[in-house]
Amino acid sequence: MRQVTVIAPEGKGADIAKIAFAAGISGVSISSVRVLKANGSEAINDHVEIETATHLAKAFAEELTSKPFFDREHFTVTLRQPRAIVSSQDVRSLTRPLVEPTMDLFQELWQFNQVTYGFVGRIYLGALLLAFGIIEYQLLFIIAGLLFIPLLPSMLAIGFSIWTRQWRLLGQSCLALSVAIALLMAGGVTVALVTNPPVKFNESNSLLVGICIALVVGVAGGLATADDVGRREMIGLAATAQVAIIPVWFGACFVFGFPAANPSPPGRRAIGLVANIATIAIAALVIYAVLRMRGDSLSVFKKS
Numbered sequence: 001m002r003q004v005t006v007i008a009p010e011g012k013g014a015d016i017a018k019i020a021f022a023a024g025i026s027g028v029s030i031s032s033v034r035v036l037k038a039n040g041s042e043a044i045n046d047h048v049e050i051e052t053a054t055h056l057a058k059a060f061a062e063e064l065t066s067k068p069f070f071d072r073e074h075f076t077v078t079l080r081q082p083r084a085i086v087s088s089q090d091v092r093s094l095t096r097p098l099v100e101p102t103m104d105l106f107q108e109l110w111q112f113n114q115v116t117y118g119f120v121g122r123i124y125l126g127a128l129l130l131a132f133g134i135i136e137y138q139l140l141f142i143i144a145g146l147l148f149i150p151l152l153p154s155m156l157a158i159g160f161s162i163w164t165r166q167w168r169l170l171g172q173s174c175l176a177l178s179v180a181i182a183l184l185m186a187g188g189v190t191v192a193l194v195t196n197p198p199v200k201f202n203e204s205n206s207l208l209v210g211i212c213i214a215l216v217v218g219v220a221g222g223l224a225t226a227d228d229v230g231r232r233e234m235i236g237l238a239a240t241a242q243v244a245i246i247p248v249w250f251g252a253c254f255v256f257g258f259p260a261a262n263p264s265p266p267g268r269r270a271i272g273l274v275a276n277i278a279t280i281a282i283a284a285l286v287i288y289a290v291l292r293m294r295g296d297s298l299s300v301f302k303k304s
Contacts (some may be wrong), residue, residue, distance in 0.1 A: 001085050001230075002101070004171030005066070006048040007033070013046035016064065023059040024054050027088065049083035051085045053094045054228055058101040065103065071259060072300050079104055081228070092205035096226035100255040102293045105225055106301070109160055110169060112153035113176040122148050123180050127187020129247045137200035143237075145244075149193060151180055152239040154222050155277055164295030166302075177277070181247045188251020197256035199249065204264040207272050212274040214242050220279025226291050239280060240245065246273040 006016055013030040020028050033047040050060065061077060064070060079101055085094060130145025132138065157173035160166070194201075217239045221240065226231030244271050254261075258266055 001082055002050075002052060002054050003050070003080040003082050003085075004048075004050040004057050004061060005076075005078040005080075006046075006050075006127035008037070008046045008253065010044050010046055012069075012075075012169075013048050016046070016048045016260055019064050019067070020048075020050055022058050022065060024042050024056050025060055027087075028082070030303075051082070051087065053089070053096050053098060055096055055098070058099060058237065058271070061101045061103060062294045064298045065300055066294070067123055070300060076243050077103075088123060089242065096301055097230075099291045100228060101225045102297050105160065105293070106164070106166065106169070106298055109226070110172065112150060113157050113173045114167070115176055115179050119150075119176070120179070120183060122150065123183045124187055127184045127244075127248055127251075128191055130184075130244060131188045131191035131252055132195070132231040134201040134245065134248055135189075135195050135199050135252055140228075142201070142245075145248075146237055146240045149180070149184070149240045149244050150236065151177070151243050152217075152221050152236040152280075155218070155239065155243075155280040156225060156284045158281040159218070159286075159291070160288050162281075163285045163288045164293060164298055166295070166298055168301075185249035185251035185254075188248040188253075189255055190251075192252040192255035198259060199252050199256055201249075202259060202262060202264075202268060204246075204272070206270065210276050211239070212271050215283050217242060218280035219287055222284040222287030222291075223279065226293070242276045242280070243273060246270070 009015055010032070017028040017030065027050075029049040031047045031049075033045050034042060035045050037256045050057070057079065061079060065077065068088060077119055077229075088093070121183075126145045126148025128145070129141050129148065133143075134142030154173045157169055158177075161170035161173060165263040217235060221233045224235055249268070249269070253266070264272075
């Protein structure tokens with residue numbers, strides 16, 4: 001379910017209502033609001049409010065933002081997710097969770113891929129836990145470390161940004177993923193410097209098995225992020241396990257040296273890391289294409 005609020009220039013409310021009705025929305029509230037600006041100016045704007053099902057809000061918002069007259073300098077669109085809506089709409093249609101508006105997912109992926117102190121701290125601390133678990137083969141530490149490391153949004157963002165042609169998001173997600181991999185290696189090096197060799201955890205999947213698992217993770221991740229009731233936590237853990245362990249293992253081995261009797265040599269592990277990331281991103285791209293995420297509705301974000 002979605003509550004959509006649009007602030008538009010005076011007189012545009014009727015045009016916005018027509019777009020809403022064409023999308024299948026049965027009712028629209030329009031009022032006038034006085035808008036004060038920091039430079040001392042003020043204006044009277046139309047305030048349009050809609051409460052409807054997720055799929056109808058998606059159709060409306062994407063159609064509105066793709067119109068030639070839509071300009072972020074004069075329009076504001078806000079989408080909220082209420083806990084409940086009591087109205088004349090059929091509850092089955094009202095609570096249909098799939099598919100989220102494209103701009104919801106777009107800004108969510110931007111949030112997760114901002115390289116902040118929190119991002120760096122979570123990944124580095126998670127890498128320390130993961131590195132200790134790998135070196136000492138402590139399963140609980142491995143799981144605890146993986147839970148702290150958010151890698152899935154970066155890989156999903158790569159697929160999403162390519163499909164919607166949001167190149168700024170593509171660059172940001174690649175940056176975030178590169179920083180994350182560097183932090184994971186650093187975590188492996190840090191723990192190896194204060195512990196004793198060898199690295200006791202040397203398990204790895206074959207390249208084919210890894211790609212198959214990554215394919216499942218990418219499909220599940222794409223579906224979960226586009227669904228109001230999707231559960232992303234365990235999918236994120238599976239994605240992190242496919243990717244995060246390898247850089248941490250490399251970091252520890254840079255200090256201890258690579259095992260002589262290693263069933264999976266370093267070169268094969270590196271190829272597996274790249275293959276897993278690419279598979280998750282491509283699988284997500286395909287899912288977003290199938291779900292018809294509209295890149296043209298995000299064209300207004302290309303101007304900044």
